[in-house]
Amino acid sequence: MRILTLFLSLLLIIPLAACNNDSVQKLKVGEVAHTIFYAPLYVALSEGFFEEEGLEIDLTTTAGGDKTMTAILSDGIDIGLVGSETSIYVEAQGSTDPVINFAQLTQTDGTFLVSREKIDNFDWGQLKDSTFLGQRKGGMPQMVGEYVLKQHGIDPRNDLELIQNVDFANIASAFSSGTGDFVQLFEPTASIFEEEGRGYIIASFGEESGHVPYTTFMAKQSTIDENGEAIEKFTRAIYKAQQWVKDHKPEEIAEAISEQFPDTSIDLLTTVVDRYKSQGSFATDPILGEEEWVNLQNIMDEAGELPERIEHDVLVNTSIAEKVISE
Incomplete structure (x- = not known):
């Protein structure tokens, strides 16, 4: 009888476990570089903000803007963390599935x-x-x-x-x-x-x-259309991390991201985080504003690298971030 009871209990537990596992949404994220400059992303990982949203993040370093954009376009990753200028280059080439900037992470040069x-x-x-x-x-x-x-x-x-x-x-x-x-x-x-x-x-x-959308999270429009709920959850986790970074001291931020940089001392991590935080490099919310977008294109134009002017609402979606912030 005890064996039968145990067997029946296992039958009940296994489906529940499978159900819970199915509820976790997996996202493949590629970062253009692995750097302290992206501290809020690593805080979102270390503080469990993605887990709170029911997300499992597969983070890889895609090493370079061209490689990151190629990974996005080929569905090698769902989300890329890369400079916004790359989305402009792709759009200027006549993309039928534009790459959309939906959440800003850093807002100055690093x-x-x-x-x-x-x-x-x-x-x-x-x-x-x-x-x-x-x-x-x-x-x-x-x-x-x-x-x-x-x-x-x-x-x-x-x-x-x-x-x-x-x-x-x-x-x-x-x-x-x-x-x-x-x-x-x-x-x-x-x-x-x-x-x-x-x-x-x-x-x-x-x-x-000044402020520019230096590195943002972006995804193809089709990815956002098909996985809107996951993108929103991702943005919410990033916003939580941005607020956490805003409210905590450089020493605490350094400790939170230390596992990402095992060969870097806490003292050096703290120095770097303090420098970036004090100059406002970490965006405190994921909204990529129109003024920043214009400043980006002015800089590209000055360098002779702007293929064409592209309006803010063509490649930037602020509705997801605005919804997350308003909650």
Whole structure:
């Protein structure tokens, strides 16, 4: 009798377990890079905000804007975290299934100007006649870099020697080996250089360029149409994380994302998070505003990389984020 009771109990438990498992929605997400700059995403993972929404996130690093967009278009991933300029490039090529920006994660450039020599009273004019080791041509870091230089009256083509033929992965090592008087670096490399005396952070391109939709979550329109509920849940989890980051100290944020960066010390994580948070790099909500969209295209246009002007409502969907925020 006890064996029969146990057997009947198992029959009841197994369907329930299967039902619960079926209720979890899986999303494949590709991030263009794995960086502290994306701290709110990792907070959403570590604090269980995706789980609260019944989502299971398969996160991979797709390493580069072109590769990330290819993964989106080929259904290799459901959602991509990448610069908004990539959606403009695809739309300009005549896409029949546009890639839509639905949730913003970072709202400033994430690079810093690092000098080889310590400069106590830096002025942008000091870059004239120098050698500047910039980022890859056509990418947001390089476009922002050129935009900021021009804002300070510096012609990147004539007033300095601009080097932009070094692969992203090799820029830091090229500077270490003696190339360039100044270099444009992401964190934590910039802070590591400063700690080791190999360079000095003297300016922030994020502060200089203002708000832009630097990295956003995007998906094909067909994906949003077919999986609207999952996209909304995803956006809600991101918003929870953004608010958590807004309300917590850099030390707490560093601790929350530490598992994502096992080779980086808590002290360095805290330094980088503090720098990004203090300059407003982390968006506090997922809405990508029209002013930011216009600023993005102005920067692309200034760099000669804007194929055509595209209206905000063509490639940006704010309704999902607005619904999540209003709840």
